Amino acid sequence: MAQPLMPHATASWMVDNTSLSFDQIAEFCGLHILEVQAIADDTAATKLTGRDPVRAHEVTQEEIDKGQDDPEYRLQMIKGPDQVRRTKGPRYTPVSKRQDKPDGISWIIRNHPEITDGAISNLIGTTRTTIAAIRDRSHWNIANITPKDPVTLGLTTQRELDAAVAKAAKAAGIEAQPTDHRLEGDRSALIEQLRAERDQAARDLENGGREPISEANALFGDPFKR
Secondary structure: OOOOOOHHHHHHHHHHHOOOOHHHHHHHHOOOHHHHHHHHOOOOOOOOOOOOOOOOOOOOHHHHHHHHHOOOOOOOOOOOOOOOOOOOOOOOOOHHHHOOHHHHHHHHHHHOOOOOHHHHHHHHOOOHHHHHHHHOOOOOOHHHOOOOOHHHHOOOOHHHHHHHHHHHHHHHOOOOOOOOOHHHHHHHHHHHHHHHHHHHHHHHHHOOOOOOOOHHHHHHOOOOOO
């Protein structure tokens, strides 16, 4: 069921201006009956200013009259409040991080010049004018701008940045940098060696032999064991 835009303020107005029961008010406003009781007893944590739901076009006076005549009647709202939706535009950035935007823009321009101003604008949530000013170093604060990874600054996510880089590289005909797999074989070999030494040590113990000293013992043994 739809609820008033300001349920507590609406409940306060209904308590003061109607003879509706607390149960009716609570159900219409989407509140617990004890909250309505606290408003009526003036013991609510916050002093509320009543909000007239009739003037707000959320309920008609006829509905209120029906509710006052019949305690079992449940008021019907005319319509729910319109939800506020963001219009299409740059990404929203919290105020606390907005001062970091120029640093993030500078980092992208320096490390990924193939990314377009439009893509940077979508990533960082800034304007093309600001990006252009940083590109040509005409920004008013250019002396204090230090390139910093926008992911580290919390301006975008690594996944979004990687996607933008891949898309820009594809559009520019730039081959993606190959992943370095040179260390993967060495790492696997080391793990296998350590496992083999650990298994050998376990077999030696089962055979009643003395536990050999090895890298496996150093890594997997109990450091407090004497």
